Amino acid sequence: MTTAAFLLLKIEHAGPARAWLQEILKGDLTTAEEIPREQRERRHACLNIAFTWHGLKALGLDEDALQSFPYEFRRGMAERAHVLGDTGPSAPEHWDFGGKRPGSPPPEDLHLLVMLYARNGDVLRNVLAHQRQRMAAQGLRELSCQHAAHLREEKDGQIFFREHFGFRDSLSQPVIRGFMRPPPSEDYDSPIAAGEFILGHENEYQEKPPSPSVSPRQDPHGRLGPAEHGNRKDLGLNGTYLALRKLEQDVEGFEAFLEQNKALAPIDSEDDAKKKEWLKAKLMGRWPNGAPLKPDQHEAPDLGSHPPSNAFGFVREDAGGLGCPVTSHVRRTNPRDSLAPNPDLSLKMNRRHRILRRAVAYGPSGEEDGKASSGRGLIFMALNANLGRQFEFIQQSWMNHEKAGRLFNERDPVASNHEGGSITLPIKPLRRCVMDLQSFVTMKGGGYFFLPGVKSLEFLAHLQPPAV
Incomplete structure (x- = not known):
């Protein structure tokens, strides 16, 4: 459908x-x-x-x-x-x-x-x-x-x-x-x-x-x-x-933010598109084509006809967040094996806070009775047996918690409200910090x-x- x-x-x-x-x-x-x-x-x-x-x-x-x-x-x-x-x-x-x-x-x-x-x-x-x-x-x-x-x-x-x-x-x-x-x-x-x-x-x-x-x-x-x-x-x-x-997405604001901060990308190239894609992937926690982020990877791998892999853990392959930052959207909403004190207990805890997520986009091309829809975004749906322990826990304790991963003043960089927040990007030899995050998603x-x-x-x- x-x-x-x-x-x-x-x-x-x-x-x-x-x-x-x-x-x-x-x-x-x-x-x-x-x-x-x-x-x-x-x-x-x-x-x-x-x-x-x-x-x-x-x-x-x-x-x-x-x-x-x-x-x-x-x-x-x-x-x-x-x-x-x-x-x-x-x-x-x-x-x-x-x-x-x-x-x-x-x-x-x-x-x-x-x-x-x-x-x-x-x-x-x-x-x-x-x-x-x-x-x-x-x-x-x-x-x-x-x-x-x-x-x-x-x-x-x-x-x-x-x-x-x-x-x-x-x-x-x-x-x-x-x-x-x-x-x-x-x-x-x-x-x-x-x-x-x-x-x-x-x-x-x-x-x-x-x-x-x-x-x-x-x-x-x-x-x-x-x-x-x-x-x-x-x-x-x-x-x-x-x-x-109903989550409205500020597509223009997101693109402007990437343009403003593209210099943070550790890419020796004049290709601005690649720099913005790198930063965009770091905020989300996956490459735009769905491939998982890996340490020392500066551009998306070609998946060919294969679907993106979902068989990865964070601690096993990327404990320090050199690939997928600890506070990226994907890692926050589904921490997998990365919660303290160890991967086995993390997976057990993670299984108790999952949701069935369904989403469908709405946008300016959708029209009803000749009137253009307002804005662009997602109709987001979460199915769960316990609203408090599952959906609300993910929102409050994982997405909006400001001290996740021993960091400070860092929420979900894509889907949370921001008034000058930040996200830390672990990179060797020195980490980089994206400052003055704005709200890219507004609840409607x-x-x-x-x-x-x-x-x-x-x-x-x-x-x-x-x-x-």
Whole structure:
């Protein structure tokens, strides 16, 4: 699927909205059910839906069940801005949706996220028009719609996605044990327990993550299975939590910064493009073509028709960061084997803070109803079973922590807010320091969502609200 539309909806009438869910379940919803390959190849569009805490409340879920959801989800993304580093221009007061900007949809009105994917723009327009007509007739009001499309690159028969800064994207994803086949090429780590990403399954602690539940009296038809603890029914089984963020990229500012600091590159050449590519790679933590950074390497290797390798560790091959700097974006968001006190414990800890990351670009070429989209950036999505221990931990403790790797005043150089920060580039014989970093990515809106399993969605579609 190459194009997408993300619709944020408000449930104005719960009864018709539940009827709409019942219709979606009859065939429109895309599930994890295995289907023959020829049927998958004929599929032209996909649809998924997820709820905010306010949305579940608007649908009719009672207070007892609502309070069984985790604290972070109940509070919502805007109220967790201090944890996520969403300050300054990225603060909720400036968001297009889900924040506190006057005139924009506030968090309490964001109830439902509909994610539509299609093979091309024509298919997406047709599917979107059809779904809009149905939703408007069944108690759902559209608050926002963000169009997006993968920036595709094809080389020697291989298709890669890019993001607006020019890097290949989605190169490193965890393999879920028991649900996904390991990739044919060697990876740096073994498959990760399903419970890190899917509720109702054992996680890396060898226990099932906390799951929302309902009283048996709310499930008279027995659509839900028993909960792990107490006389309850499990609402979370095979579901997960989704953190969605609209991240606007300052492409012009990024290019201007590279131009201003290109002299830092240790390249004996007048080729400014190579110098800027070197600096760009050091900030991100990989070469733009996806190849991992290695010590004493001053330009990207030619990968030919081979995909970039993901079978590398930092301590094993680059303990001092001479290749991939300790505070680069890639090394911060996935430290692999580089955390103290040793590589084995680092990998174990790292496995407990992984997310399934999905991203699709939006940009000035995307248009809706004749109006050009504003800015360029990514619709970023993180799927995880524990918002606090996984998504929020990565944001707070790895990306935005200013003293990582025994350094000072250094955050993620690409994706964090900066007011004159820096990044240290270890180079022999003397390290170099890039000063006065600016913010290249600005948070423009987002929210926390519950993506239910099929049985839970059936329960919600037939929910009987308590009598008032």
